[in-house]
Amino acid sequence: MLKRDESALTSARIVELYIRPVQGEFDVAHLREVHRRIFQDLPHRGPGEYRPDAPGHFKHRALEATNDRVVVPYALRPEMERNLGATLEALQGGKALKGYDTLEMSEAIAQTYARLDYLHPFGEGNSRTLRTFTEQLARENGHKLDWETTNVSPQSRDALYIARDMAVIQLRNPGITMADAMAATTREEYELKYQLTTQVQRYKNADPLEEVVRRSLERGREQKPYDRRMSITEAAREIVTIEPIAQKQAERNVEDMRLAVLRKKEPAVELDRATNMRDWVAREGTVSVLTDRLANVTSGHITINHEPGASALNRLTAVADGISLELAKQRTNPTPTITPPVRQIDRGDLER
Template sequence: MSEKDMEEKEGLYIPRRLMELDSHPIEGNFDLEHLCKINQYLFQDLPKLGGKYERFYKPGQYRAELLPWKTWMKHRPIPGTSKTSNIVYSNMDKIIINETQDFLKKNIDINKMKKMQVKTFVKKMTEIYSKLDYLHPFRDGNSRTIREFTRELALKAGFEMNWEKSNLNQEKRNELYIARDLAVNKIAYDRALSMELKYDIEMYMKPFKNCKKLEEILSENIEKIKVKKQKIVMSFSDKDKSNNRNMGR
């Protein structure tokens, strides 16, 4: 199973599942269990292909924990440039899983979010997205899963998160890739236990120091959903009844 084969199969099944979720979002408490359900739904078709697909794709399941001295990294070539973005993710140990779960519980309050101004909501969603992206809980499909999770969360809170604005062209996609990677590496830097790893992460971020930050990009993609006020039109008979009631008081 080549990377090209994987991309072709994912391109066949995942968009259809995303369309289904657009109409019927998965209900949940916006915790890690909810995130797992979204990942399971999106990638449910691929293990059914059997063979290597069945062995590689584990929808809804966490990736394996790494030993403390090992690092889960990704080397992302930036299309159209000579640059590569190197990202350091969590080791998926119990400590970071519990920390992330606690963070979601403390920071996701739908009723409070409904009352937020766009700027405050954008800041909160930037924190949530960055934490989940650093956790990077699945072997595959983290970005698509987190985008859907945050889209559903925004919708529940009365906001529209339009990720399509960051998919208009390659330049926009690169902006989002780099911004996400910078946010993740910032968390990884703060959590790094060795000076050597801190130095490496600092070097990873250096070529992109003047690029857009994730909060800036989300501010372009998030809008408050306007509630349409219904215009009440009273018939003549309704007006007469209302006048009669007022006169009788």
């Protein structure tokens, strides 16, 4: 009951902050004021105050959809105090993000969120504070960041948790591998690095934070699919950005479908579809193949079916289809042989 009451109080304050945001410079004082206003009714949560110092600071998270447990190591307080100001100063009062398009904003918000989450300045409510802070940061630069798109199901909430936790782990231990665990000099260090390495391997195909943010930005900005005209430069940048993520999503779809078939929750044909799509991405959906085809477009643009909030895998197929349609228009043969749209490939549900 107490937890529900606290949640209701903080939710009401977050709504107030959306209507009347903190008037600040996106600096330390701004971040602390966001926290203070969210928790102003709960003095025992230390509104606006830093968390106390401690020998270690960890989160042991239980994921909702799978009941997996994840351990996340955050910065110690001295490191937090040293780096919090510099992390926020890089925003230049929010002006550093001026003029950013969706892809640029996704990367900037994800990097800012991950660094602040790793520093974890407050004892309670870091996630609520960071979501509110980054929502205002995006809005003041012409974007609508709709974090509610990550709160529609246990799976969507887990996707955000995993994305930001893996980003935090990489900030704490960049490129961590089992060799790092084996090189540990104490049992405690070995156990922690072994667990972190295991987690990084387990979620190697999970969506990165910038993918989660991009989908939230697009859904907040526009809900309905539309025909989107893209310049060659825009299309090339989109391919380079989303292709590595699409590759992992295609691989994850195969893994998930294989398990579903084994449990008799899906027919074997669904595994075939997921496998076909994974093979298409590896063969024809790579950066090199798609940019080579894009270079043959003489009109200077392509048109894609833009579905706001679509996965990187769906977006990659939309761009591939757009290239195929534009190249078909260029052909002088009155009955050209058109490359079938990727959406006709036996691919199944890419949103799994």
